[in-house]
Amino acid sequence: MENEGRGLHMKVLESLGPAIAAGAYPAGTVLRTDELEERFEVSRTVVREAVRVLESMQLVESRRRVGVTVRPAERWNVFDPYVIRWRLAGADRPRQLRSLTELRSAIEPAAAALAARFATPAQCAALTEHALGMVSTSRGRQLAAYLVHDIAFHRQILTASGNEMFARLGDVVAEVLSGRTHHHVMFPDPDPPAVTLHVRVAEAIREGDAVAAERLTREITVGAMAELEVLAPESGQPAGRG
Amino acid sequence: MENEGRGLHMKVLESLGPAIAAGAYPAGTVLRTDELEERFEVSRTVVREAVRVLESMQLVESRRRVGVTVRPAERWNVFDPYVIRWRLAGADRPRQLRSLTELRSAIEPAAAALAARFATPAQCAALTEHALGMVSTSRGRQLAAYLVHDIAFHRQILTASGNEMFARLGDVVAEVLSGRTHHHVMFPDPDPPAVTLHVRVAEAIREGDAVAAERLTREITVGAMAELEVLAPESGQPAGRG
DNA sequence: CCAAACCTATAGGTAGTACTTAATCAAGCC
């Protein structure tokens, strides 16, 4: 993510947004504009622009005679990249990570199936290239290089699906994958079986085998779910039956 | 959707947003602030607030000395509810509808599986209620009442999944379902097999059978995909191999 | 006890002004 600090309203946004997303202001909290003006030492114009953006993310609601009210988390636009990043950076990172992994598990197999039908030869080539890149960097503690290929691989599948909504999840997947790598930093090389799966997915897509592509991709994502289960076992879920 | 016209900047937004989303302004088009000021007969403040929101949706980019530039569609936040609605209302409604249906097909089965594990008794009860409501309204041209139950049913599954991102897709699913009903308005009653599927999904979730819940829900969504295929056969996809 | 009128806090909106950045282009240097 490259966009930082462009414009004063961004400064306010990058400060208020994460705070709200982290739950620092419980739902119902009211923030008056002149208070924010003072707090951030900016003019009303700037505050209002920031508030408008937060409002479009459904993080807050601005009403006359009341102020800027923080909305309950259920209303937030949890698909907004900013909101995702802010939540990922804040208190409920585990829950957000689980949600995103569940999302991946749902989307990526479907995307792979579509990619098997619609991927262009160029896209197939790129996919294979990244899969082979993963293989060649999977040994000898080249985690950084491995990660690059891993991200590119998954992003390529999402793009090749031809579904622009799937494609837009590339950034999210990238963030999850890189977050995972950076989390248990001093880890050994990735599992060989997982690497092999990627190669086989690339093959299936190249051959136009949607069923195989979907099944193999699902194997990858259940692996990701299992991995998550180790880090945050059964947490973040509502209190249902077990 | 209830929020209309609140604030002058909304007026601008509700006019510019759909236009951009419909492709009226090709990527790279520049809109100057003072031009917009004049066009909408509002002050700079208002224009800038609207632009800030469009910017947060990645529909436009505001740069000094250049103006407000329309971004290519690949950059748009296609998960933003406003963007979804605007695209659904505009020229590429078919493509958007296909994307959303593919999204549903990926998410809803996964959500049903999670719901089978985590749904509370109250949620199971509500689910069954709506399934039965669908049954009882599936005959005698009560499409409106049927639609209400249908939407509530799918929304309930997404909510009961315990994944807040899935839950937020409830609005989208609602829009797709109601759009479908209102499209071929003078239609006969819904297919009995489809209705039965919903009842069986409710049962599977109540019994905590994640596998069955997922499989049955997938049957529903492939039905939706098939239905879409009739209305917009193979359109909106990139030119890959067949 | 309830309803209608009033009060006022707070966001909404406009206008004018000054600052800042960066695209452009021309002059000058290598």
Added chain:
DNA sequence: GGCTTGATTAAGTACTACCTATAGGTTTGG
């Protein structure tokens, strides 16, 4: 001739002051 450097200047950015509109609260009257 081509590249660097600097001036020009067009556009967004930001601040201020002032006014308006609305809606939550309070008072008042029935």
